[in-house]
Structure formats: structure tokens, C-alpha cells
Amino acid sequence: MRMTRINLLVILSILLSLNSRLVCASADATATADTMSPQQRRVYQPQPDQGLLGIAVYYSKMTSSLLNEVLRFNIERGRANLYSGEISYRLSPQNPLSQFFDQFRAKFEVNGNVTYQNDPIGTIYEVNPYIDVRWINFPWNHFLTTTFAIGEGVSYASAIPWREQRDMGKQINGRRFENYLSFEATLSLPKRPDWQLLYRIHHRSGVFGMYDSSNSGSTAVGVGIRHYFT
Numbered sequence: 001m002r003m004t005r006i007n008l009l010v011i012l013s014i015l016l017s018l019n020s021r022l023v024c025a026s027a028d029a030t031a032t033a034d035t036m037s038p039q040q041r042r043v044y045q046p047q048p049d050q051g052l053l054g055i056a057v058y059y060s061k062m063t064s065s066l067l068n069e070v071l072r073f074n075i076e077r078g079r080a081n082l083y084s085g086e087i088s089y090r091l092s093p094q095n096p097l098s099q100f101f102d103q104f105r106a107k108f109e110v111n112g113n114v115t116y117q118n119d120p121i122g123t124i125y126e127v128n129p130y131i132d133v134r135w136i137n138f139p140w141n142h143f144l145t146t147t148f149a150i151g152e153g154v155s156y157a158s159a160i161p162w163r164e165q166r167d168m169g170k171q172i173n174g175r176r177f178e179n180y181l182s183f184e185a186t187l188s189l190p191k192r193p194d195w196q197l198l199y200r201i202h203h204r205s206g207v208f209g210m211y212d213s214s215n216s217g218s219t220a221v222g223v224g225i226r227h228y229f230t
Contacts, residue, residue: 042081050216058224060085060116060202062163067203070219071183082202082220085117090134107134111151113180115202120162125202125225128155128180146191151182155204164204175213178204186226194228 036145062078063070088111091098097108113128130153139148157176164174185194203219 016034031106046047051092052097053225053230054088054090054222054228056086056226057084057196057199058086058222060200060220060222061218062161062218063120064163067181067201067205067217067219067221070201074172075221078218078220079218080117080119080161080163082115082117082222084113084200084202084222084224086111086113086226088112088132088226099169101133104134105137106131107136108132109134109149111153117157117161119154119159121159123158124161125158126155129153130180132182132184145190145220147184147186147190148197149182149184149186151180151184153180154178154179157204161204162217164213175211177205178211178213178217179207180204194230196226196228198224198226200224 027074041165060082061112062080062082064076064078065074069075084099090107090109093099093102095108096203101108107133109111111130114124114132115126115128117124117126130151132149132151135150136147140146155178156179160174164178183201183203184198186198188194200222202220202222203217
């Protein structure tokens with residue numbers, strides 16, 4: 001009987017301890033939510049039926065490197081300069097696509113990109129509609145808010161860029177309509193995640209002949225800023 005009472009007292013003390021910890025954790029979570037800035041709430045805790053609209057501008061420099069080389073930061077400067085403007089829309093949390101990518105801890109976005117290219121052959125305009133998947137939850141976000149995105153779409157250029165007409169110094173078959181691929185990393189202050197500094201890889205290619213193009217593509221690397229309307 002004495003052992004039973006001791007066991008009951010031990011169990012009761014454990015339950016009381018666990019309850020106090022849960023209360024503390026709940027209070028901490030509430031305090032964290034209460035101390036969030038309006039921008040943090042809008043970016044990280046949007047209403048179920050609300051998306052997130054953003055605009056970005058960035059400058060990039062054409063490279064003469066292949067995409068796999070650029071991804072390894074083995075970059076050789078090319079001859080063209082690119083100036084881009086972009087509008088993006090992150091789907092609302094209740095959207096089925098958003099719910100699907102939530103299981104990968106990622107967000108789904110739809111983007112429209114317009115680029116002016118000062119190319120050796122002359123002025124070129126690009127229109128690049130694409131979608132991307134963006135990861136926003138990183139363990140160091142309380143210190144430096146970080147996101148990473150991979151985008152895929154199509155690209156139409158008003159003329160074939162000089163870089164896409166040559167591969168390894170040889171004349172090749174390029175196309176105005178090709179595939180568009182982007183890689184992007186952003187950094188922002190924890191209190192203002194709505195303003196981001198971005199690093200962008202801007203890539204056009206024929207995807208190994210899929211677009212009836214034998215070229216290896218063109219890859220530009222640049223920096224810019226993005227603002228989410230909160």
C-alpha cells in the first residue's frame with residue numbers, strides 16, 4: 001500500500017511538471033506571436049484565404065559559363081547586361097497546391113518576369129512566366145531570415161542572344177522560345193522579412209533539344225531586391 005502511494009505521488013509529480021512545461025511553452029509561443037511585427041505575421045502567418053503579392057528588381061551579368069559551372073560558383077563573365085522586373089504571387093494556405101507543398105515545408109508561387117538585355121547583337125526583351133517552390137523555414141531565421149527557391153517556366157526573347165548562338169566558340173542553332181530556369185536565395189532582417197536582398201541565377205536553354213534548339217543555353221548571375229506587400 002505504501003509503495004502504491006509512493007508510485008501515485010511520483011506519477012502526480014510528473015504530470016504536474018509536464019503540465020507546467022506545456023503552460024510555459026504555450027506562453028512562450030503566445031509571447032513570440034505577440035512580439036511579431038505586422039510584416040512577420042503577414043509573411044509567416046497569413047490568413048487561410050490570402051496570398052502574398054511581391055515585386056522584385058534585379059541586375060544580372062551574362063556569363064560565358066555553363067549552368068553546372070555557375071552552380072559551383074565557377075563563373076566567367078560574359079558580354080551582356082540584364083535588367084529585370086518581376087511580380088510574384090504566393091498562393092494562399094488553403095490552395096490545394098499550397099497544401100501539397102506544405103508537406104515539403106515549401107511555398108508555391110506564380111511569377112511573371114520581364115527582362116531587358118543589352119546584348120552585343122543589340123537590345124533584346126525577354127518575357128518569362130514561371131512557377132517556383134520556395135523554402136522559408138530555416139533554423140537560423142531568428143538571426144538572418146533566409147529563403148531559397150527553384151523556378152521553372154518558359155521564356156520568349158525578341159531576338160536570340162549572342163551567348164545562345166555560340167557554344168565553345170562554334171555557331172549553333174538557338175531559338176527565341178526556350179525553357180526558363182531560376183535559382184534564388186534571399187536574405188532579410190528577421191523583423192522585416194517583407195524586404196529581401198536576392199541573389200539570382202537566370203537561365204535560358206533548349207533543354208537538350210526539347211525546344212528544337214541545340215544550344216547549351218545562357219546563364220546570367222545577379223543581385224536585386226524584393227518587397228512583399230504586407
